[in-house]
Amino acid sequence: MRIDRFLQLNTPHSRQTVRGLMAEGRVLVDTVVVTDPRCEVGQFSRIELDQQVLQATPAKYFMLHKPAGVVSATVHDVHRTVLDLLSNDDRQGLHLAGRLDLKTTGLMLLTNDGSWSRRITQPEKSFDKVYRVETQDPVPQQAAEVFRQGIYFSYEDITTRPARLEQTGSHTSLLTLNEGRYHQVKRMFGYFDNEVINLHRESMGQIKLDPKLEPGQYRELTQAEIATV
Ligand code: URA
Secondary structure, three states, X not given: OEHHHHHHHHOOOOHHHHHHHHHOOOEEEOOEEOOOOOOEOOOOOOEEEOOXXXXXXXXXXXXXXXXXXXXXXXXXXXXXXXXXXXXXHHHOOOEXXXXXXXXXXXXXXXXXXXXXXXXXXXXXXXXOEEEEEEEOOOOOOOXXXXXXXXXXXXXXXXXXXXOEEEEOOOOEEEEEEOOOOOOHHHHHHHOOOOOEEEEEEEEEOOEEOOOOOOOOOEEEOOHHHHHOO
């Protein structure tokens, strides 16, 4: 929203008075004097009037190495949640940008920035996710071609987008998906009656799980990582 509108809503001043205050250089946005009432501010802009802070919510972005047995939800009656792995301060206001099943391990992204996480999770956006998969039975020979063509999911009445399968061993592979359907990896291998016994997410878009993070550990994203979304 515009800064003059923000100040009108968050101070006792009329829009006209607000413009006068701005012209006098008494309004700061992100520590810079702003005189143009049309200046756009957002959820994470720091806004000050006469040295009084009216809004200062820092945007937060974390990656976390999800261990097995921890639920990717913000609250749960039975299991620990991924939020329980963050410090009290860090976890305030966070939500998850995508989910993983209880037993799945690997990269999870958490933020308080809804427009950032929507860019990751919106189905129509192209955002690759890479999974390391281990299956009960050998990887079927035709799997790469079938996954490339897409598999029909009758429940959603959709055909999965072309996915890339790279076999890394007799029972192991790297699978790159461009969408995130419910239990998608398990259901794709389920097409061949082949159970997924280990599943690990390595990356989301250009953000790769930091190999220095042990299961359960997390760190802030770098500015460069944030900017890739
Ligand atoms: N696909 C699955 O089946 N499970 C996950 O946790 C992620 C993708």
